[in-house]
Amino acid sequence: MLDLYAVIGNPVAHSKSPLIHTIFAQQTNQSIQYDARLAPLEGFISVVENFRQQGGKGLNVTVPFKLEAYQLSTHLTERARTAQAVNTLKFENDEILGDNTDGIGLVRDIESNLGIAIAAKRILLLGAGGASRGVILPLLQRQPALLTIANRTLHKAEALQQQFIPHGDIVAVDFMDFPDDKFDIIINATSASLHDALPQIPAEIFSHAILAYDMMYSQEPTRFLKFAQQNGVQQWADGTGMLVEQAAESFFFWRGINPQTKPVITMLKSQA
Numbered sequence: 001m002l003d004l005y006a007v008i009g010n011p012v013a014h015s016k017s018p019l020i021h022t023i024f025a026q027q028t029n030q031s032i033q034y035d036a037r038l039a040p041l042e043g044f045i046s047v048v049e050n051f052r053q054q055g056g057k058g059l060n061v062t063v064p065f066k067l068e069a070y071q072l073s074t075h076l077t078e079r080a081r082t083a084q085a086v087n088t089l090k091f092e093n094d095e096i097l098g099d100n101t102d103g104i105g106l107v108r109d110i111e112s113n114l115g116i117a118i119a120a121k122r123i124l125l126l127g128a129g130g131a132s133r134g135v136i137l138p139l140l141q142r143q144p145a146l147l148t149i150a151n152r153t154l155h156k157a158e159a160l161q162q163q164f165i166p167h168g169d170i171v172a173v174d175f176m177d178f179p180d181d182k183f184d185i186i187i188n189a190t191s192a193s194l195h196d197a198l199p200q201i202p203a204e205i206f207s208h209a210i211l212a213y214d215m216m217y218s219q220e221p222t223r224f225l226k227f228a229q230q231n232g233v234q235q236w237a238d239g240t241g242m243l244v245e246q247a248a249e250s251f252f253f254w255r256g257i258n259p260q261t262k263p264v265i266t267m268l269k270s271q272a
């Protein structure tokens with residue numbers, strides 16, 4: 001009998017999580033089945049309950065249900081409680097355990113795969129939505145020199161600043177009032193790339209940057225990454241590595257075993 005897992009979202013058909021977790025299970029000899037569940041926008045809880053009744057052991061949660069998953073959890077890891085967002089659920093008896101692995105996925109991709117230490121770096125995080133919320137604590141725990149959050153709608157960046165200020169040095173700005181600071185690592189956590197758009201950021205911010213990182217994963221460089229390349233950034237990456245690393249951390253949360261991520265990242269990046 002295979003243990004049942006799935007990714008739940010809307011939309012979800014494009015998700016690479018079933019492929020990634022199936023490879024992880026083969027690598028580690030785990031007897032699991034992993035599929036995708038589309039939930040209606042108003043129907044997250046009933047799809048989760050249905051899944052549990054089928055004997056489901058755990059779910060990855062994607063857009064737009066991370067807040068509902070947080071509210072549904074009966075126990076939370078510290079990083080999920082601080083983020084107020086859950087991307088991984090584990091069902092044990094009557095308990096629903098909630099975790100957020102997005103941030104550690106990003107940090108591992110930058111540090112282990114791309115070889116860039118976050119400590120003492122000046123970081124610019126673009127966007128103040130669900131993805132930003134999940135990565136702020138793990139970034140601050142690496143002790144950057146400064147974390148600046150820039151968002152088109154300033155009050156959302158300010159709300160995140162207030163929420164996370166006990167955990168480290170964090171500043172909120174909007175796109176109309178960019179600081180002159182030099183940044184080392186610039187992370188695009190807006191959804192602009194999903195719409196082939198570019199956030200209204202000044203070109204100069206890339207002139208001293210070591211890394212431009214777009215959380216969206218795509219075969220072709222996004223407009224953000226092309227803009228960064230044209231304006232002097234040294235290195236760039238899309239979100240494929242983050243996707244695989246957050247999946248590996250979810251796999252560990254469920255199965256207590258670490259899969260190998262590098263061959264999966266290489267395979268996804270080489271897919272046409």
Ligand code: NDP
Nearest residue numbers: 127128129130131152153190191192199215216239242243
């Ligand atoms: P949300 O919808 O929660 O937030 C969207 C954010 O993008 C907001 O801050 C919004 O600003 C901003 N935004 C949208 N369009 C523009 C634009 N044209 N110019 C400037 N800012 C814009 O999305 P998520 O946070 O959930 O996702 C963001 C991205 O991260 C997506 O591309 C997603 O695919 C990716 N992601 C990747 C993961 C991975 O593993 N690689 C994991 C999670 C997310 P405003 O507040 O002003 O509306």
